[in-house]
Amino acid sequence: MVVVTYMNLLKYLISKFFFKQLIKSFAIVSFLLIILFFYLKISTNHNNYIKVPYLIGIKFEDAIQILEEKKLNYVVIDSALYNPNFSKFSILDQIPKSNSEVKKNRKIYLTLNPSNYGKVSIPKIIQITQRSATSALLASNLEIGEITYEDNIGKDMVLKIFLSGKELNEGDLVPKKSKIDLVLGNGQILENNQ
Secondary structure (H helix, E strand, C coil): CHHHHHHHHHHHHCCHHHHHHHHHHHHHHHHHHHHHHHHHHHHCCCCCCEECCCCCCCEHHHHHHHHHHCCCEEEEECCCCCCCCCCCCEEEEEECCCCCEECCCCEEEEEECCCCCCEEECCCCCCCEHHHHHHHHHHCCCEEEEEEEECCCCCCEEEEEEECCEEECCCCEEECCCEEEEEEECCCCCCCCC
């Protein structure tokens, strides 16, 4: 009985009916694969790339316009680090980098320059030496501006501090990276004119 089944199977495999069914199946599968190939090519934009533009230093509004023209999306990443070399709300960094090839509607991550530095408190530097005051100011993310001298017995002792001509006190809030002007004693005794 098993021999008869094998014989029937062999007859079926070499019959015209089997070959017709095999050709029909091959044609249907090929047709479906061709449709799938073209569908994937259209839906995934295969080999259709857009070069990412160079956006660093460009104002945010202009960058949005450029990205929209190229059919790219964007995500803004806030930056806490103000960079004085760039204008407010300009692009500091971008991911992916410029000239990278991406597909349409890809998200470009933008890091913006904030409107200003954060604020820091003026440390206690009145009546201490210039060297200690300089260290304290630099540690507070402040910079040293002009240094002037007045007659005072305390040589290189900080007498007053200013920001843009306005006298400051300990604890006053100023923007980071501000240039603090120092008035120091010159080591001379104050002479009274009589």
